[in-house]
Amino acid sequence: MRILPLDIAGAAILESDRHGDERGGFARWFCEHELSAVLNGASIRQMNHSTSLQCGTVRGMHFQYAPQAEKKIIRCLAGRIFDVVLDLRAGSETFLQWRGVELSGGDDRALLIPEGCAHGFQTLSDQVQMLYLHTAFYAPELEAAVAYNDPRVQIAWPLPITVVSDRDRQHPYLPVDFFGITL
Ligand SMILES: Cc1cn([C@H]2C[C@H](O)[C@@H](COP(=O)(O)OP(=O)(O)O[C@H]3O[C@H](C)C(=O)[C@H](O)[C@H]3O)O2)c(=O)[nH]c1=O
Numbered sequence: 001m002r003i004l005p006l007d008i009a010g011a012a013i014l015e016s017d018r019h020g021d022e023r024g025g026f027a028r029w030f031c032e033h034e035l036s037a038v039l040n041g042a043s044i045r046q047m048n049h050s051t052s053l054q055c056g057t058v059r060g061m062h063f064q065y066a067p068q069a070e071k072k073i074i075r076c077l078a079g080r081i082f083d084v085v086l087d088l089r090a091g092s093e094t095f096l097q098w099r100g101v102e103l104s105g106g107d108d109r110a111l112l113i114p115e116g117c118a119h120g121f122q123t124l125s126d127q128v129q130m131l132y133l134h135t136a137f138y139a140p141e142l143e144a145a146v147a148y149n150d151p152r153v154q155i156a157w158p159l160p161i162t163v164v165s166d167r168d169r170q171h172p173y174l175p176v177d178f179f180g181i182t183l
Contacts, residue, residue, distance in 0.1 A: 001034045003112075006101075008094045010114025011085045012038055013101060014073065018108050027108045029075065030133065038112055042071055042135035052079075052128040056162030060120015061086050061146040061155075061171075066183050069115035070136035078105040079128035081121040082158050086146060089116035090180025098155050105129070116183050118146050122157045147171040152178075 004013040014035070018027040032039065052059070061084065064070050074083055086098040101111050102124070113119045121130070146153060148164065152174045 006099050008087050012112045014110040016108040044133045045137050046134040048132040050130045052123045055126050056159045057123045058148045058161050058164050061118035063118040065142040068136045068139035068142045070134050072113040073110050073133040075110040075131045076103040077129040079125040080104040083111045083121045085113050086118040088181050145171040
């Protein structure tokens with residue numbers, strides 16, 4: 001696996017080689033040893049799957065507070081998405097900056113989201129399927145989110161937004177005195 005760091009500390013694109021033969025193909029999508037440099041001892045605790053039916057759907061921007069702050073490895077299984085990592089870490093050089101990466105089913109690429117960063121995506125096609133690996137257990141009491149349209153962040157979603165959950169519509173904007181989260 002190749003680790004291609006983004007300029008948000010701890011965020012990276014993870015690329016796998018696919019071995020092809022007359023039957024089809026094979027690729028390793030996760031290896032605790034090969035990813036040890038970015039996992040820093042964290043283990044995968046949960047794996048989730050989502051489906052999004054309509055192009056233009058936005059999910060996010062979600063994160064969990066410590067002590068259940070989590071790394072996520074985000075992979076698109078079907079369709080295409082614009083995947084976004086948003087730095088919420090107090091004192092970070094890229095505080096409140098976001099980066100977007102296009103992922104698609106079969107591209108053998110994933111986005112690594114570090115602790116202290118929020119994650120979200122917009123679907124660029126219908127019928128998107130996503131796979132999420134989490135290094136912490138789901139903790140609703142420590143779950144939080146930044147509004148996908150927060151004016152302090154100004155994420156440039158590529159397409160007109162079509163579908164957002166009621167919950168994601170109701171996240172408050174960041175207060176002016178929000179200086180970041182600590183891990
Ligand atoms: C994460 C999680 C959620 N849930 C429940 C909570 C809701 O009732 C329902 C859907 O959850 P949510 O609306 O948070 O799902 P998404 O908006 O697709 O969030 C997902 O996509 C965004 C972009 C992310 O980054 C999240 O980590 C990921 O969970 O499943 C569970 O029961 N267990 C879980 O581990």
